[in-house]
Amino acid sequence: MITYFNLKTALPKLALLTIVSCTSCEAGFPKVSEPHYFQANSSSYGIKTQKDKLIYIEKKTGEEKSLWNFYDDGKIKAHYKYINGVMVKDALEYFPDGALAFYKYYDSRGRLAYMRSYNENGNFKDESGELITFNEQEIAVKNDSIFVSVHTPRPPGTNSACTVIFFNDGGNTTDSLSFNTSDFALSLSMLTTSKLLFKAELTEPDYSSYHTKSIAISEIKNIALSNN
Secondary structure, three states: OOOOOOHHHHHHHHHHHHHHHOOOOOOOOOOOOOOEEEEEOOEEEEEEEEOOEEEEEEEEEOOEEEEEEEOOOOOEEEEEEEEOOEEOEEEEEEOOOOOEEEEEEEOOOOOEEEEEEEOOOOOEEEEEEOOOEEOHHHOEEEOOEEEEEEEOOOOOOOEEEEEEEEEOOOOOEEEEEEEOOOEEEEEEEOOOOOEEEEEEEEEEOOEEEEEEEEEEHHHHHHHHHHOO
16 A cells, blocks of 8 residues: 655655764765765665755665655655666656646556646646556466456545456456555456456546556466566
8 A cells, every 4th residue: 555645744854864864974964966875774865965955865675766856945856766776656746836746657667657747736637547557577377376466556635446347258247346445466266267357446536537447367367477
């Protein structure tokens, strides 16, 4: 499940944590162009400044790295996530006044799967892409069963829901499951299921969007086999 936090309050605390932990630099941000790194708990942090202006902050935990970029006045410019150098998951880009400009979601292979844009007043403008993506690296086949990790993008301020309908070879519905979370996993039998139909909904106070996606189990199996 994805948890969003208030960037305007969280980032100054992270910057302060960086300053306090930077025992080798003078008071304030280190006045160097190269990033300064330090360790805190199980994560490593990096901060880069130029002429007392904050350029970026990065946080790395295991294989995942979060990167925050800033405008010259210190307002947040963008927030990206990477795994092994590939941009994945949620990406947030902001107008100079701090209002959200773009929300993007990159799948597990770094492909842009979904994007929505906002007006400068922060209201929804338009969207493109699809709401149903698979973590292809986590698709697995074992005997007659297949395991699928599914994600539906969730921009800040929205709620997501998804219904999955199972079909047999005859095209008849055999089961259905509903999820009110942006991440969920499916375990199903290839002997009784031939196709899945996803119905995803993204809602917020003034706007709702609906997406459907149908995929054959044979196609999911081929994705799993291509990973080996």
